[in-house]
Amino acid sequence: MSANSRFTIALHILSWMTLAARQREIVTSEQIAASVNTNPVFIRRILGLLEKAHLVIVQHGTGAGWKLARTPEAISLLDVYQAVEQSPLFELHHSQPNQTCPVGKGIQPALTRFYEDGERALKQQFAQATVADVLRETLTPSS
Numbered sequence: 001m002s003a004n005s006r007f008t009i010a011l012h013i014l015s016w017m018t019l020a021a022r023q024r025e026i027v028t029s030e031q032i033a034a035s036v037n038t039n040p041v042f043i044r045r046i047l048g049l050l051e052k053a054h055l056v057i058v059q060h061g062t063g064a065g066w067k068l069a070r071t072p073e074a075i076s077l078l079d080v081y082q083a084v085e086q087s088p089l090f091e092l093h094h095s096q097p098n099q100t101c102p103v104g105k106g107i108q109p110a111l112t113r114f115y116e117d118g119e120r121a122l123k124q125q126f127a128q129a130t131v132a133d134v135l136r137e138t139l140t141p142s143s
Helices: 006-020 029-036 040-052 077-084 102-127 131-139
Strands: 056-059 065-068
Touching (some): 006 040, 006 077, 006 131, 029 040, 029 065, 077 102, 077 131
């Protein structure tokens, strides 16, 4: 099982776009890909999800590229998370546990409550932070 990095990449993209916007408004997927150190096609897939959520805007034609649809202070981590993550944070078993076993019978209802509580807490935390906060923290020299 590998972890999904879409959220991390999306935050990297938006942070880079925020920094780049100080000098120019439109950026290309190739420029962003150089920072992320990945393929521009992968970046465009993530940008497509962000565009669908109205977090970025694409400009076609001459001077084509991408720009933020809102200020970085108005884009919460929750906005980004909801744009790129389609499934729940935690999943239950892929097949039904043994219902004759006391643990198998009760594990899914028990975990559902814990998982829902955990995801709710995570979303509350993400709602309080913005892309501007991520960039500010990113540019702060570590001690």
